[in-house]
Amino acid sequence: MKRNLIVIGILILGLSAVYLLSNDDSSTLKSENSNFATEDTASITKIFMADKADNTILLERQESGRWMMNGKYLARQDAIDNLIYTLKELKVRTPVPKSAFDNIVKNIAGKSVKVEVFQNKSSSPSKTFYVGSSNQDHSGTYMLMENSSVPYVMHLEGHYGYLGPRFFTNENEWRSTVIYNYQLDDIKSIELEYPGQEEKNLKIVQNEDGNFGLLNEETQGFYQNIDSAQFFRYISLFQRINFESFEETKSEAYIDSIKLIRPIVIFRITNQLGVQKEVKTYIKPVPAGYEDYDGNKIKYDLDRLYALIDDRDFVVIQYYVFDPLIKTKQDLLQE
Numbered sequence: 001m002k003r004n005l006i007v008i009g010i011l012i013l014g015l016s017a018v019y020l021l022s023n024d025d026s027s028t029l030k031s032e033n034s035n036f037a038t039e040d041t042a043s044i045t046k047i048f049m050a051d052k053a054d055n056t057i058l059l060e061r062q063e064s065g066r067w068m069m070n071g072k073y074l075a076r077q078d079a080i081d082n083l084i085y086t087l088k089e090l091k092v093r094t095p096v097p098k099s100a101f102d103n104i105v106k107n108i109a110g111k112s113v114k115v116e117v118f119q120n121k122s123s124s125p126s127k128t129f130y131v132g133s134s135n136q137d138h139s140g141t142y143m144l145m146e147n148s149s150v151p152y153v154m155h156l157e158g159h160y161g162y163l164g165p166r167f168f169t170n171e172n173e174w175r176s177t178v179i180y181n182y183q184l185d186d187i188k189s190i191e192l193e194y195p196g197q198e199e200k201n202l203k204i205v206q207n208e209d210g211n212f213g214l215l216n217e218e219t220q221g222f223y224q225n226i227d228s229a230q231f232f233r234y235i236s237l238f239q240r241i242n243f244e245s246f247e248e249t250k251s252e253a254y255i256d257s258i259k260l261i262r263p264i265v266i267f268r269i270t271n272q273l274g275v276q277k278e279v280k281t282y283i284k285p286v287p288a289g290y291e292d293y294d295g296n297k298i299k300y301d302l303d304r305l306y307a308l309i310d311d312r313d314f315v316v317i318q319y320y321v322f323d324p325l326i327k328t329k330q331d332l333l334q335e
Contacts, residue, residue, distance in 0.1 A: 033152075034095075034150075034152055035127075035145075037088060038088060043119040046058070055169040058070050076175065090156065095152055108132035112131055113131045134161075134162035135153050177242040179279060179307075188206055189203060189270045190268075191203045193265065195266065196262060204235065214332055226334065234332065242321065244316045244317060258282050265281050266280050280311075283306070284304050285299060285300055305322065
């Protein structure tokens with residue numbers, strides 16, 4: 001009996017300790033210092049991020065639901081979705097041991113990304129925290145709430161790894177890679193110019209009656225002998241055309257030298273508002289000694305091209321994406 005009373009006493013003391021700890025206002029896991037997640041992501045209207053190199057990213061939700069980056073570029077939707085999911089699902093993996101506080105806080109102060117989350121169009125952030133490095137076994141990421149000296153190892157349940165890459169601050173990486181994204185009714189004209197091979201040029205126009213046709217430059221009327229099925233299939237290809245990446249590995253001098261080469265083909269697509277988007281395509285040289293799959297020496301990339309968008313953005317594109325778009329006038333006419 002006495003032994004049973006001792007066991008019961010120990011259980012009561014244990015439960016009391018758990019209760020007191022769980023209700024202690026100073027408990028690290030219950031404090032605002034560990035509340036990194038934003039559960040109501042639908043209310044997020046703005047996210048600001050800044051790193052120690054003065055790179056800044058401002059993401060703003062538009063009325064349409066799309067996001068703009070730094071007030072001038074459409075943001076990549078996949079990157080937005082990934083970031084929003086991360087903000088919602090952030091969980092504390094473990095508090096940082098007190099013995100490691102100083103070193104980790106110093107590391108965060110020296111190298112981190114500041115994140116501000118704004119909700120319901122407020123001008124003040126609802127959360128501000130710093131994203132630091134990964135922990136030793138790369139199972140989580142050190143994070144610190146603003147005005148706190150207590151860092152935590154944060155993670156996503158079911159995800160093993162460092163979360164830092166989800167809070168990136170490279171402007172080009174945030175920009176949408178979409179070049180053309182037109183529905184049929186959005187298009188006013190499609191023009192392809194082949195410099196030095198003008199006989200291949202084509203121009204597709206939608207007239208005032210809403211009818212598309214292949215323009216005969218000599219008569220200014222439409223060709224009658226078009227392959228209608230192929231013709232409209234071709235126009236529909238401009239619904240979703242992306243580039244692969246910005247060219248960030250080459251010098252300005254190298255890029256300028258490419259721009260001096262005669263373009264392969266120039267695309268000019270004009271929408272119903274009269275806004276034109278131009279894409280000039282160029283061969284992409286490869287270093288000396290490159291070979292194809294059969295061991296033959298090659299001078300140019302067989303999978304990728306360069307493109308200059310609106311005389312501003314120099315990017316890499318894929319033949320796989322653009323080959324179906326490279327048509328001549330003869331390709332759309334019936335024999």
